[in-house]
Amino acid sequence: MNWDDAAAESAERLVGPAADREDQAVEAALRPRDLGEFIGQERVRQQLDLVLRAARARGGTADHVLLSGAPGLGKTTLSMIIAAEMGVPIRITSGPAIQHAGDLAAILSSLTEGEVLFLDELHRMSRPAEEMLYMAMEDFRVDVVVGKGPGATAIPLELPPFTLVGATTRAGLLPPPLRDRFGFTGHMEFYAPAELERVIHRSAGLLDVTIDTAGAAEIAGRSRGTPRIANRLLRRVRDYAQVRADGVVTREVAAKALEVYEVDGRGLDRLDRAVLQALLKLFGGGPVGLSTLAVAVGEERETVEEVAEPFLVREGLLARTPRGRVATPAAWAHLGLVPPQGTAGAGTSGDGSGQSGLFDS
Numbered sequence: 192m193n194w195d196d197a198a199a200e201s202a203e204r205l206v207g208p209a210a211d212r213e214d215q216a217v218e219a220a221l222r223p224r225d226l227g228e229f230i231g232q233e234r235v236r237q238q239l240d241l242v243l244r245a246a247r248a249r250g251g252t253a254d255h256v257l258l259s260g261a262p263g264l265g266k267t268t269l270s271m272i273i274a275a276e277m278g279v280p281i282r283i284t285s286g287p288a289i290q291h292a293g294d295l296a297a298i299l300s301s302l303t304e305g306e307v308l309f310l311d312e313l314h315r316m317s318r319p320a321e322e323m324l325y326m327a328m329e330d331f332r333v334d335v336v337v338g339k340g341p342g343a344t345a346i347p348l349e350l351p352p353f354t355l356v357g358a359t360t361r362a363g364l365l366p367p368p369l370r371d372r373f374g375f376t377g378h379m380e381f382y383a384p385a386e387l388e389r390v391i392h393r394s395a396g397l398l399d400v401t402i403d404t405a406g407a408a409e410i411a412g413r414s415r416g417t418p419r420i421a422n423r424l425l426r427r428v429r430d431y432a433q434v435r436a437d438g439v440v441t442r443e444v445a446a447k448a449l450e451v452y453e454v455d456g457r458g459l460d461r462l463d464r465a466v467l468q469a470l471l472k473l474f475g476g477g478p479v480g481l482s483t484l485a486v487a488v489g490e491e492r493e494t495v496e497e498v499a500e501p502f503l504v505r506e507g508l509l510a511r512t513p514r515g516r517v518a519t520p521a522a523w524a525h526l527g528l529v530p531p532q533g534t535a536g537a538g539t540s541g542d543g544s545g546q547s548g549l550f551d552s
């Protein structure tokens with residue numbers, strides 16, 4: 192299983208970061224439309240605001256923008272906001288959709304002046320397309336190859352100035368020449384609970400859900416720093432409130448609803464807890480090898496490594512060490528277990544803040 196399969200698998204979880212079918216259907220309605228409506232990401236927002244204001248003042252086209260960050264943090268949303276703020280249309284495509292350089296040439300040559308080209312999953316674009324993109328970004332020109340073999344000729348084609356907005360969950364995988372051609376790079380961080388509360392209140396307003404402050408806080412705390420997950424949990428809590436309560440989301444209703452869906456107070460789901468439980472109960476907190484741990488929970492090695500572990504590491508509940516996986520003292524505390532004498536945590540500490548910003552471990 193590769194990373195994308197893992198992502199697809201995680202989309203089926205209530206706390207998976209990738210968009211599932213329902214997310215895709217409702218996200219359009221929940222997306223903030225301009226920078227003022229966009230919650231959190233203070234630094235990226237301010238910097239982007241300057242870039243766009245300056246471009247508007249010059250009456251020109253904004254510099255190319257690269258947005259990197261974990262799934263569900265708002266990259267697609269920001270790309271649409273960039274187009275809206277510039278008052279230009281947006282063309283949306285993605286790396287995997289561009290098989291051949293010719294596909295890219297067709298898109299580039301049909302852009303109108305100033306248009307935003309949003310290229311999602313930039314790290315998954317083919318090599319030849321990537322090379323065509325270099326020239327297009329720098330010189331607003333592409334060479335279209337006509338014919339095959341020795342008789343092939345390259346016809347240079349002028350492009351109108353455009354703004355490329357590239358998005359990637361894995362900035363580290365981008366070749367440096369591509370990364371360097373962006374005038375501005377925004378690194379999206381996980382959201383603080385208070386920011387997620389604002390996201391939840393805003394979405395509740397749009398979805399016509401009555402929610403109080405404590406109810407929003409309860410959902411925010413379980414949303415793993417990710418607006419997409421916050422919105423998804425809100426929808427499930429709304430369902431519960433409609434069926435089992437009087438439709439109003441309070442702390443109690445939110446907590447009970449998410450208990451039904453097995454999302455605990457910290458946003459861990461059944462798989463996450465199974466991994467932790469095996470690590471603590473069967474292996475005394477580790478160190479234990481990944482494969483052994485995976486067998487113990489009856490999952491694929493990749494599922495444990497790519498679906499469960501990143502969040503557990505980010506939350507300071509689990510550490511990856513050269514000798515194997517180790518539970519931190521915070522893990523024992525979270526599951527309400529007492530570590531055996533002298534083994535707890537093996538020197539690792541978990542502060543449990545959950546906002547370390549490390550998603551790509």
Ligand SMILES: Nc1ncnc2c1ncn2[C@@H]1O[C@H](COP(=O)(O)OP(=O)(O)OP(=O)(O)O)[C@@H](O)[C@H]1O
Pocket residue numbers: 208209210217218219221222223228229230231232261262263264265266267268269360390418419422
């Ligand atoms: N700053 C924000 N304020 C309010 N809502 C947000 C914010 N960021 C994201 N969202 C919500 O989260 C949803 C997911 O965001 P988006 O689709 O932009 O994420 P993404 O980074 O493109 O994810 P992926 O990597 O999976 O493509 C959006 O529909 C939007 O409703």
Ligand SMILES: [Mg+2]
Pocket residue numbers: 266267268311358
């Ligand atoms: Mg996206």
